[in-house]
Amino acid sequence: MQLSRKKTVIRTICIVMMMRVAPVCAAKCTMEKIMLTESGLSAWRTNSSWEVVGDAFLHPRNENLLSTKEGKGVIVNRGRGNIGPLVSNKVFSDVRAHIEFAIPKASDSGVLFQGRYEIQIADSWAQQQSLFPGSECGGIYPRWDETRIIKPYDGQSPIENTSRPTGQWQCLDVVFRAPRFDDQNRKIENARFIEVKLNGTVIHKNVELTGPTRYSLNQDEAATGPIALQGDRGAIAFRNIWVASIDPDKAGLTNPFFAMDTATTDELHITAKSQVQLVKELGYAGIAYWERNPSKGPAGLGEMLNELDGQGLKVFGVYFSIKLEDPNEKYMPLISASIRLLAGRQTMIWLAITSDVNKPSVPAGDSQAVEIVSKIADIAYENNVTVALYPHVDFWLEKVQDAVRIAEKTNRRNVGVTFNLYHWLRTDNPRNMESVLNLAMPYLSVVTINGTTETGSIEPLDEGTFDVYEFLKALKKRGFKGPIGLQGYGIGGSAHENLKRSMTAWREFSQRLAVEEAENL
Secondary structure (H helix, E strand, C coil), X not given: CCXXXXXXXXXXHHHHHHHHHHHHHHHHHHCCEEECCCCCCCCECCCCCCEEEEEEEECCCCCCCEEEEEEEEEEEECCCCXXXXXXXEEXXXXXXXXXXXXXXXXXXXXXXXXXXXXXXEECCCCCCCCCCCCCCCCCECCEECCCCCCCEECCECCCCCXXXXXXXXXXXXXXXXXXXXXXXXXXXXXXXXXXXXXXXXXXXXXXXXXXXXXXXXXXXXXXXXXXXXXXXXXXXXXEEEEEEECCCCCCCCCCCEEEECCCCCECCECCHHHHHHHHHHHCCCXXXXXXXXXXXXXXXXXXXXHHHHHCCCEEEEXXXXXXXXXXXXXCHHHHHHHHHHCCCCCCEEEEEEECCCCCCCCXXXXXXXXXXXXXXXXXXXXXXXXXXECCCCCCCCCCHHHHHHHHHHHCCCCEEEEEEHHXXXXXXXXXXXXXXXXXXXXXXXXXXXXXXXXXXXXXXXXXXXXXXXXXXXXXXXXXXCCCEEECCCCCCCCHHHHHHHHHHHHHHHHHHHHHHHHHCC
C-alpha cells in the first residue's frame, strides 16, 4: 500500500527543513578556517630567518625596507638575502585562502598553492610595463623552459592593476582547485585558480594551470601540497593568512543538467542517435523525450533509450499531453507502454493536461484530473516510475499552483510537480518567485530553465533579461537537488550552438555560485 500524501508531505517538509539547516552545519565542520599567522610561526616548518612582530610598515628613511613594532600576529622577512620559503605544516587540496601582505619598494615575493602554483607579489604600484605576463602583483607566475626562445610561458597578467602603494597592507583572496588524478595516479584535470581577487577586485577567473610555475618547491604534481611563502627577493610581511578547505565539485550547481529534446533537434539532428551523440559531446546528463518527437509511439522511445544506454546517459522524462474530456482514454495505451519501457529507470512521466470545457486553472476539472492522474500514477508506481505534472500556458493545468493542487488531491507519493521557468513567467509575476517556490518545494520533482525575459520567452541560457542565476540560487537555497532541464522549444538555428552556449552558461552559473559559497565562509 502506498503511503498517504499527508504523511508524505509532513515527511518531505521535515526533510526540506533539515536540508536548509544541514549545509550550514556542514560548512562549519568541513570548511573550518585554518589560521596560519595567528599563532606566530607554529603553523609553519622551522625557518629561523622569519620573525614574528606586531606590525610592519614602510621604513621612514629607506623606502626599500620595512620597519616593525613588537608584538604578535605578523610574520616578516626583513630581506636579508635568500632566507628560503616559509612552508606550512599542513597540506591542502581545494581551498579558499586569504592572505594580507605589505612590501617595500623593489621587493617581491609570492604565494605558492600546493607549493607549486605561484601568485606573484611585487611592487606594481603605478607600474607601466611588466617584464613578462605574470610578473605583476597578483599575476599567475609563468612556467619556464630554458630551451625556448621566449623562456617564460603560460603566465597570466591580472585583468587590471589594483595594487596599492608600497608599505600599505594589501590582500589576496583566492579560490583554488587542485589537479585531479585517476586510480593510477595519472593526471586527468589540471589545477586551476577559480577566482583571484587583489584588494577586493577580481583579477583572474577560471585560469587553468598546465603545470607547476617556475619557482615551485616541486616540479611534480599531486592532489595535495602546502602553502609556501617566498622569502628570497627582499623584505615582505604577512598577516591574517587563513585557509579553508572546500569541495568545488560539491559546491555550485550539482543537479543533473539534461536537455529536453525540443532543444536537441535541427536539420542535422533528427535521429535519436545524432541527438544523443550531441548531448554526450557537450556534457549533458541525458535527454527528456517528447513522444511525438522525433517519432511517435513506444518504438521511438525504445530507440532513444537504446541510444542513451549506449552512451551511459539517462532519460529524465517522457512528455505527454492529455485531455480531460477523452471518453475513450486514447492516451492510455501509449502511456502504459511507455511506462513499461521505463520500468526501473528512476525516471518520470510528464503530464500536461488540456480541456475543451474548463478554462485554465478552473477547479471544476479537478475531479476528472485526479481520476486520470491516479490511474496513470498507479501504473507508474508498479514500474518504479514517477509522475510530474507539467504546467503549460493556455492549458487547463496552467500554473504551478494548479499542479500542486492536483498533486495534493491525487494523494500519491509518486506524483510531483514541474517548475517550468518559461510557462511560469507566462502566467505569473516574477515578484512571486519566492512564494511559488515555497509552495512547490514539497512536491517539486524537476525544473526546466532557459534564457528568457521577465514576461516569458525561450532563448539559449546565455540570453534574456530575466536573472536565471538568481532563480537557480533560490532553488539551491531551498535544498532542491533534483534534475534541471534545458527547454529549447522554438529557438531555431543550430542545436549544437544553442546547447553549447547553454552548457557554458550553466557551468558559469555553477562556478559563480561555488565562489559565492566559498566567499561566505
